[in-house]
Each structure stands twice: as C-alpha cells, then as structure tokens.
Amino acid sequence: MKPVVVLDKIMETAERLFYEQGYNLTGINQIIEEANISKPSLYNHFKSKNDLLLAYLDQAYSKWFEDLAIFTAGMTTPFDRLIALFDYRISRQIKTDFKGCAFVKISGEVSNDNIDVFERTKKYKNDIKAHVIDLVKQLDRPKDRLLSNDELAETIFSMLEGSLLMAKINKSYQPLEDAKNIVRKLV
Amino acid sequence: MKPVVVLDKIMETAERLFYEQGYNLTGINQIIEEANISKPSLYNHFKSKNDLLLAYLDQAYSKWFEDLAIFTAGMTTPFDRLIALFDYRISRQIKTDFKGCAFVKISGEVSNDNIDVFERTKKYKNDIKAHVIDLVKQLDRPKDRLLSNDELAETIFSMLEGSLLMAKINKSYQPLEDAKNIVRKLV
C-alpha cells in the first residue's frame, strides 16, 4: 500500500519510528523528514505530538487483533487458538528483531500521569487476557486437573507476557517456546 | 542517610528521577537543580548522561539483591524463599506506586544498540532467573509432579515477570498475589 495521502504517510512513518526508536527519541523533525511532508502539515492533522502517539496506539491495537484473526483463521479448536497466541507472538518478534510489546515500550516512556496512554495500555493487555479467559472456558478439560479454569487462564496470560518480555531481553524466541510447551502440559 | 558528598547527591537524585519520571524525561538541568549542585560538578563525576545512567543501573542491581537478602533473612526453606520473591516484589511495588521494573523501563527508553544498557538488563533478569532455578533445585519435590524442575523454574520466573508487568499496568498487586497462589499449587 503506497501512501498517497499525507495522513497515511504520517501514520506509516510514526508507527515505524515510534516502535523502532522509541517515542521520546523520535522527533517531529525526523517524522516529517522521512514522511516527506512539512511540519505544519503534521500539525494540521494532529494538534500535538502526544495526539499522534494516541493515534499510533489506537492503530497498533486494531492491527494486533486483526492480524491475530488472520493468523488463527484456519484453526477450529480453542486449544489450537491458545497455543497460537504464543506462535503469533514468536512470528511477530522475529519480524521486528525482538523489540517487544509496543504498548509496554510506550508506557515505560511517558509520564505516569499520561492517562490517555495508561488507559490504552490497560485496555490492550486486559483485552488479550479476556481472550485467553474466553478460550480456556471453551476447553473441554477433565475435572481433576491441578489448576482451575481461572488459574489456568491467569497462568497462560502471565506466561505470555513474561516470556515475551524475556524474549525481548534475550533477543530469542526460546522463552516463548518454553512457555508454550509448559502450557501444553498444564491444560 | 543525608548526602554530604556531591556524588551521593547526584546518585540519590538521579535514582529518584530516572525511576519516577523516566530517563529521557529527566534532563541534566533538573538533576543538578534538585541535587543543588552545578553542571560542571556533575560532568566531573560522569563524562555523559549515559554514563550516569549506567551507574544508576549498577546501583539498582546491587540494591535489589541486597534488599532481597534482607527481606528473606529469617527464611530457611527454599519454598519460603520462592514465595518470598512474589511478596518482595509486592512490597516494592506498593512502595513505588506500581512503577514497575526499573530495568524494563530503561530498556524500553534507550536505543536498541545501547549495548551497555542492554547487557545490564540481560544480566539482571537472568540472575533473578538463576536464583529461581537454584531454589527450585533445593525443593524436595515428589517425582510424580506435573512439571519437571526446569519447567517449574521457567514457569515461576515467567509468571514473576508477567505478573509484575500486569501489576504495573493495572496499578494493583493482585496479579502478583494470583501468581503466587498458583505457584504454591504447581510446586
């Protein structure tokens, strides 16, 4: 998709730079330069850099769930879809050279009283968790398992986040692979 | 401990501001102002802002393990010490109003090719993991448990990180409490 509209150019460039370099290390100047637009054009679409950040986060949210739907399109069982969450993240981290979660990155960068960013991060993560809980409910598990459904969901989600973090730090998808195999046993 | 030496003032102020506001949002000007020193004095001790950051990380590393040793001083069994890892983090997060892990925050802020920061973060996290592995080995577990020792250690560590992240995002220690209770069952 070649961007023809200025807004598209801005979003495409901001997405790339915010994620790869970080929000604070990416100046407005660099964005307009690489997007080949002028500064007032940017401020015509966004009233501030923070506004552009929020638009970036909203786009990242939508893309994440859309891409997940595509990734799991052929899968029918809840078990497969649970395991796919790990594979989905592995594939994304390999593509981005293990830069980690965009929302975690940003929420570590901005001020703690930036409520707009805080709420978006919270919603993103808790929607993923809700997805895990939903899938676990659909599983047909024996009654005598070690963990309850709630506990299993909590464990899967927590390991999904923890192993993603370690994948970033170690620049390796091994933590995600290990977590995936453990989850298989816990179900 | 009232800082009498300039170096102490710098470290104390930098530690507070880097952690509370973030590295990039904390300017040299703010540090010298709140530390009540002059700019050349700071550059007499550190050749750059990045150098000060590295000193801050090294101090945070030492303090974390020292404080853990104090926290677990009275504990004798490996099981208690494993559970204490969660309580230790809960107590710290309550104290800091859920600002999360200092190393994770920083590694999300700096450039990915800042090797000095990257290596320190890696060492910090993997030393915690090594500690978990060591404690799990000391456990006297039945042979018929669902998870092997390696798998259990991986799970505990991953949940320790994942639940800490969610504690920060939700500004609640509940994720850490939930993880702790699940770990109790998995051991």
Added chain:
DNA sequence: GTCTATAGAAGGATAGAC
C-alpha cells in the same frame, strides 16, 4: 491544506575563573 521561515524553550556539554 500545504508550504517557508521562525519563534521560544530546553536539551547536553564545556571554557575558564577560583
């Protein structure tokens, strides 16, 4: 709606006096 040009503040870092 997009441009050129610039404002005004804050960033990190240094020279030179003491």
Added chain:
DNA sequence: GTCTATCCTTCTATAGAC
C-alpha cells in the same frame, strides 16, 4: 573540585504566504 557563564544543537509548535 566546584563554581558562573555560555555554546551549539535540537526540540515542539506557530505565523503568515500561497
């Protein structure tokens, strides 16, 4: 070793022409 004073760069944002 610590200061006052200053340098140059970069930052976000805007005024005004087209």
